[in-house]
Amino acid sequence: MDIINVSNLYVKYAARKKYNMAVNGVSLDIKEGESAAIAGESGCGKSTLASALLKLLPENAQVSGNVMLDGIDVFAAGEEQLRKIRGNTAGMIFQDPGASLNPLFSVKQQIEEAITAHFGKTEKEELKRKSLELLSDAGITDAQRVYNSYPHQLSGGLQQRVMAAIALSCGPKILIADEPTTALDVTVQAQIVELLKKLKEEHKLTLLLITHDLHLANALASRIIVMYAGKIAEDGAVKSAKTALHPYTAALFKIIPSLDSPKRHFEVIPGEVASAEHNGNFCAFSPRCPYADDRCRSEKPELKEVKPGHFVRCFYPGGKK
């Protein structure tokens, strides 16, 4: 059964008398227990998509389409039902753990308010036992100290572990992780990847990872969903540049050094990132694509199943040979 079901999702942001299209018609099904990663360059709409799943979009966002999480229609849900979806159905961790934790409240307060929000008033002892268990579960060895700390007293890695503990505090089926390692040191990144792997196994989670790093995506997910200009460009098990069927995916693999590569230069795909606005009759990637021809510039490719379970939005999957 599909635990996440997105159909025809459009999200645009109101900005000074015009709209910025961020997600431009995304449909997507993720099965229970599956690990999927949404990848793509900055601004392609990954975070917007992730936030839309929990209806966490800012006020200026306008949505159309449909999101079902574990059988519940998210956009039609009232406040109480939304509260259940957030925490009970899906937990979420964010890019910058330092900014995601409230600086004025202790770890104890922030983890316990999540528990009481879902289980109602709970005995102090029980709350503490549960919190400590969640923290140790998130790989924190001195859980007692962390429990009594304030966010600024913790390192980035510990903060992200706390976020993970909070996200899992109400036993969700889904974990959405939006760039969970981007703000962390390289060594800490690897630890968080290990943690997510472990949590995914132990809690039988459906994992939705948002990242711009295809190697990280492959470390955690068996299915990669590549987005370009607010649309899905490729969706399938893509392990490397060679198995990528969309030229954009192949280019993404090339620019990102692998996790253990000694040189971690920042490289970019030449050309400008297309905005999701474009609605012309051409492939959004054509200005940057080495294979682009007249057809690509005069016709819009659709997302097609090229191999079983592998979808590509390109006229020439795998490039012209």
Place this chain on the structure above:
Amino acid sequence: MKRYILKRLLLAVPVLFGITLITFFIIHLTPGGFTAVNMQMDIRTSPDSIERMRHLYGLDKPVISQYIDWFGRTITFNFGESFIDHRPVLHKVAERLPATLLLNILSLALVFFFGVILGVISAVKRNTAVDKIITVFTFIGYSIPTFWLALILMLFVSVKAGLLPVSGMVSIDFDYMTLPQKIGDLLSHLVLPLIVTSIGGLAYISRFVKSGMVEALSQQYVRAAYAKGLSRKTVLYRSALKNSLLPVITLLGMSVPGLIGGSFIFETIFAWPGMGRLAYESALSFDYPVIMGVVTMGAVLTLLGNLAADIAYAAVDPRIRYK
């Protein structure tokens, strides 16, 4: 935390020293002077007697050595006595202190309480009619000249309509009243001075709270709080509100000098028997020891206000508490 408070206290000492030094010089260098105002009008005084008077009060010495004398006496809590009625300065200030404290503490409490409420409503109901009404009110409150407002209120509410007493702190027959009557009498005298002293600060603080709250609501931790499944109420009034109050605490600490400065004007307008009016009266007659007494007391109050704000800030913000 203890170290933090101790540090703040130690830092207060040079500030106190600086305030008194500067004030001392300013009032002693002001044209006029005690003898000019209080003796030269009198045709019976000879230049000789003025000289004797100046010598008696030590006014013939250089200002710096006068300050050193004053400072030396003051640190032993001897503030001297008034040149005018020869009562100890400490007594004169002490008997005026409660009236000033009463008015200012009540005013601060009102400003804080209603300022936070208005600011939060404004932020939560941003861009609605409620927000716009509050914005207009704060705009008026902030830009209205308060001394003018004081006179207008006195004229219409007290003189024309006779709803409230015109001035003073209590009625003449206060001593013969029962306790509830006394309280009622005091409150009725408090209404206008409170409105006038609070309105500017209220407008200011509510603007401040609003922007703090709007800022807090845009933070990542607010989104994370929603993502945990907290209710809107909890997110607004627990997660965000505390953060939006941080700048307000600092502001309250900083507003004490303004309140004391305002006391000079409003206590005089409303004939409020507080320190501000005492300062005004002694300034007119160049009663140096009393002026210095009031200034020192004002400086101490300011520093106490700042210290209270610092402590409150540390109590709210763990980043300061556990540095």
